[in-house]
Amino acid sequence: MKALSIQNLKKTYNNGFQALKGVDLEVESGDFFALLGPNGAGKSTMIGIISSLVNKTEGHVSIFGHDLIKDNEKAKSCIGLVPQEVNFNQFETVKNVVLIQAGYYGISRKQALAQTEQSLKQMDLWDKRDVVSRRLSGGMKRRLMIARAMVHKPRLLILDEPTAGVDIEIRRAMWQLMQEVNRQGTTIILTTHYLEEAESLCRNIAIINHGQIVEKSAMNSLLQRIHTDHFVLNIAEDLQAAPVIDGYEIELAEGQVLNVAVPKSHGLNRLFQQLSSLGIEVLSLKNKSNRLEQLFIDLVQ
Amino acid sequence: MNYSVPFFTILYKEVCRFTRIWPQTLLPPAITTALYFLIFGKLIGARIGAVLGVSYMDFIVPGVILMSVISHAYSNVVSSFYSTKFQHHIEELLVSPVPNWIILTGYVGGGIARGVLVGAVVAGVSMLFTEVNVLHWGITIAILLLTATLFALAGFINAVFADSFDDISIIPNFVLTPLSYLGGVFYSLAMLPPTWQIIAQGNPILYMINAFRYGLIGVTDVDIVLAFEMTIGFIGFLGALSLWLLHKGVGIKN
Numbered sequence: 302m303k304a305l306s307i308q309n310l311k312k313t314y315n316n317g318f319q320a321l322k323g324v325d326l327e328v329e330s331g332d333f334f335a336l337l338g339p340n341g342a343g344k345s346t347m348i349g350i351i352s353s354l355v356n357k358t359e360g361h362v363s364i365f366g367h368d369l370i371k372d373n374e375k376a377k378s379c380i381g382l383v384p385q386e387v388n389f390n391q392f393e394t395v396k397n398v399v400l401i402q403a404g405y406y407g408i409s410r411k412q413a414l415a416q417t418e419q420s421l422k423q424m425d426l427w428d429k430r431d432v433v434s435r436r437l438s439g440g441m442k443r444r445l446m447i448a449r450a451m452v453h454k455p456r457l458l459i460l461d462e463p464t465a466g467v468d469i470e471i472r473r474a475m476w477q478l479m480q481e482v483n484r485q486g487t488t489i490i491l492t493t494h495y496l497e498e499a500e501s502l503c504r505n506i507a508i509i510n511h512g513q514i515v516e517k518s519a520m521n522s523l524l525q526r527i528h529t530d531h532f533v534l535n536i537a538e539d540l541q542a543a544p545v546i547d548g549y550e551i552e553l554a555e556g557q558v559l560n561v562a563v564p565k566s567h568g569l570n571r572l573f574q575q576l577s578s579l580g581i582e583v584l585s586l587k588n589k590s591n592r593l594e595q596l597f598i599d600l601v602q
Numbered sequence: 603m604n605y606s607v608p609f610f611t612i613l614y615k616e617v618c619r620f621t622r623i624w625p626q627t628l629l630p631p632a633i634t635t636a637l638y639f640l641i642f643g644k645l646i647g648a649r650i651g652a653v654l655g656v657s658y659m660d661f662i663v664p665g666v667i668l669m670s671v672i673s674h675a676y677s678n679v680v681s682s683f684y685s686t687k688f689q690h691h692i693e694e695l696l697v698s699p700v701p702n703w704i705i706l707t708g709y710v711g712g713g714i715a716r717g718v719l720v721g722a723v724v725a726g727v728s729m730l731f732t733e734v735n736v737l738h739w740g741i742t743i744a745i746l747l748l749t750a751t752l753f754a755l756a757g758f759i760n761a762v763f764a765d766s767f768d769d770i771s772i773i774p775n776f777v778l779t780p781l782s783y784l785g786g787v788f789y790s791l792a793m794l795p796p797t798w799q800i801i802a803q804g805n806p807i808l809y810m811i812n813a814f815r816y817g818l819i820g821v822t823d824v825d826i827v828l829a830f831e832m833t834i835g836f837i838g839f840l841g842a843l844s845l846w847l848l849h850k851g852v853g854i855k856n
Contacts, residue, residue: 352697356851374603374699382697388690404611405698407603449694 302330302365304457304488305351310360312346312512320346322512323360328490328505330365330456333483335503335520336492339601343512344492345385348461352382365456378406381455383446385462391435395426398434399449406453416452423478424448440471447478457488464498476502496593500524510601520593527565527596531589534559537582546575560589608700609708616712620678627678627716628723631670635724638666639731642788653790654821663728664815665787668749670724672782672807673774675717675750679709679757680770687761692854702848706758706841713754714747721746734818741826742817748833749810753778755840762844762853781807791823806832 305328312321320343328334338344349355351362353369362369367376389398399420403413421427424444429437434445443463450458460479464472472495479502483489493499499506499520506523508516516523539556549572550562563569576583620627639659647658654661686692695705728734736742756773764770785807791799802808809829816822847853 354693354696354855356855374701377697377699378603380697382693384693386690388693390686390689390691401611401615402694402698404614405608405695405700407605407607407699409604409607 303363304328304330304332304365305490306361306363307347307351308361310347310350310362311358312343312350312355313358320512321350321358321360324509324512324514326507326514326517328457328488330488331483331486332488332505333480333503334488334490335499335506336490336509337496337499337506337597338492338509342509342601344509345461347509348382348459348490348492352380352459353377378453379456381450381453381458383443383450383458383460383463385465387442387446389434389442389445389449391433393434394431395421395434395437395445396430398445399452402449403452408453413452416454420448420452423451440467443467443471444475447475451482455487457490458482460489460491460493462493463491464493464495472498496597500593508597508600516600523596524593529565530563532561532563532569532586533589534561534576534586535584536576537584540581544576544579544581546572546579549575603699605701605704608698609704609711612695612700612705612708613711613715616678616682616709617715619682620712620716627674628720631674631720632723632727635666635670636727636730638662639728643731653793654823656819656821657732659732660819661790661815661821662788663725663732663734664818665785665811667721667724667728668746668811668814669782669785669787671717671721671746671750672753672810673778674720675713676753676757676760676778677774678716679713679754680761680764680774682712683709683758683761684764684767684770687764687854688767696854702845705848706755706844709758710751710754713757714750717750717754718746721750736818737820738817740817742814745810745813745817745829745833748830748837749814752810752833752837752840755837755844758844759840759847762847764853781805784808785811786823787811806836809833 305326307324307326310321310324311319313319324343324347336344336347346355350357351364351369353373364376364379367379369376393401396417399417400413403416404410408416418427421430424447426441426444426448429441434442437445447460447463463479464475467475476498479489479491491499491503503520506516506518506520507514533554536557536559540553540559543551543553543559545551548564548567552560554560561572563572573583639662643659643662647662650658652658725734760770760773784802785805786802791802791808794802803824809824809832812822812824813826813829816826
């Protein structure tokens with residue numbers, strides 16, 4: 302079953318700017334789906350339309366088979382949204398932020414209290430339940446927005462840059478949590494600027510640019526299209542010039558640092574053999590850039 | 603979905619909001635109206651004598667109560683709904699399956715609750731200065747609730763169009779307050795020159811205040827039936843306009 306189905310979605314703002322130019326997209330139920338694109342590409346407009354925050358100009362959106370216009374309440378009941386910006390009432394307590402949201406979904410108070418507790422505990426915020434929400438740290442505010450989005454147990458969770466501005470420790474904890482939520486059957490659509498995040502978490506990906514989907518495929522098949530990996534090698538001794546090895550592009554970045562472009566057809570073993578034969582000892586290596594990042598740049602440029 | 607849950611959620615949130623900040627919402631009208639009753643009712647009123655057959659103090663009590671109801675029903679909704687927009691937590695409502703009419707009735711219900719509570723506070727203060735009796739309970743309660751509903755709706759529409767905090771104070775300061783003061787709170791229509799009597803009859807607040815006064819003390823300058831028709835007519839118009847604005851997403855959706 303399709304968790305999300307979008308056909309010919311268009312949006313033109315009052316100032317004439319066409320943010321979406323006829324987007325078609327489908328996301329399968331249970332998927333962990335990445336929606337990537339540069340700033341201003343149309344991601345937020347698309348998420349805004351799916352979550353009823355933005356009026357569409359043309360096209361159809363359905364959530365688990367419920368048309369967003371004709372079957373509005375059922376479609377909305379399926380969605381949980383974690384927006385980019387903090388948008389809860391900062392004068393309410395943590396518990397009330399989640400409890401009020403449960404009320405908006407028609408959950409009775411007794412049930413809402415139980416689900417609020419469960420949701421806050423899942424986000425490790427139960428101890429903060431009586432704290433006024435504006436006093437939370439940035440990472441806690443993000444977790445509160447996830448707890449709020451999860452309180453009515455949505456079938457489709459939309460995470461719009463959920464880890465923006467949070468430190469690496471919290472980000473990793475949030476990744477684990479998102480994976481756990483997805484394992485439990487919730488479909489997740491993730492937008493992020495951290496491409497490592499998308500590569501680690503998502504099974505399928507769409508890239509949007511200038512209001513159009515420019516790429517949609519499985520993450521694995523997309524990554525397989527990368528023919529060349531870029532590595533940075535730290536070597537033991539200073540070199541005056543980059544070594545020349547047939548089939549590899551090598552440049553000397555600093556005396557003891559080499560940037561190497563390695564075609565997948567050649568692999569690393571041959572490179573190391575050749576470097577050893579030239580008397581160059583490699584101490585360590587790392588990827589020069591995230592693989593998806595390279596592809597992303599190629600697609601949106 | 604059981605619509606009573608989201609309705610009472612919004613209403614509960616609204617009532618908690620204005621009761622939490624009671625020094626800003628419930629205390630000021632008590633102080634202001636106590637001064638009105640002291641200065642206009644007791645000190646000046648004693649020199650004015652009877653108006654429409656009742657003491658000046660008794661004459662102004664209904665108008666002062668209803669003026670407070672109008673002002674607070676309006677300001678509760680305009681400030682609360684605009685803050686909801688300003689802080690973006692209107693998005694919590696927009697993403698959830700709450701129908702527009704529940705959003706509207708929830709916020710308007712909050713405005714009515716504050717209006718009625720402030721009305722009760724002012725009525726309590728007035729009892730310190732005079733004996734307050736209710737002659738026609740049905741008319742009194744009906745016009746009180748209808749007036750609070752009307753101005754809560756007006757506050758909602760103001761909040762929908764507001765783009766800044768200035769925008770939510772312009773209508774109360776420059777339209778609502780003058781119309782309330784000129785709505786026959788402190789004088790009878792018969793005390794005005796003939797031309798001003800005609801102009802004053804174009805002020806809808808005059809009809810509501812007189813209907814409320816009739817309910818409390820049995821005197822009025824206007825036709826009570828017309829007052830009810832006018833108030834219900836305005837409620838119908840503003841209610842329909844509010845729902846249309848919500849449907850179109852004016853001021854709340856991109």
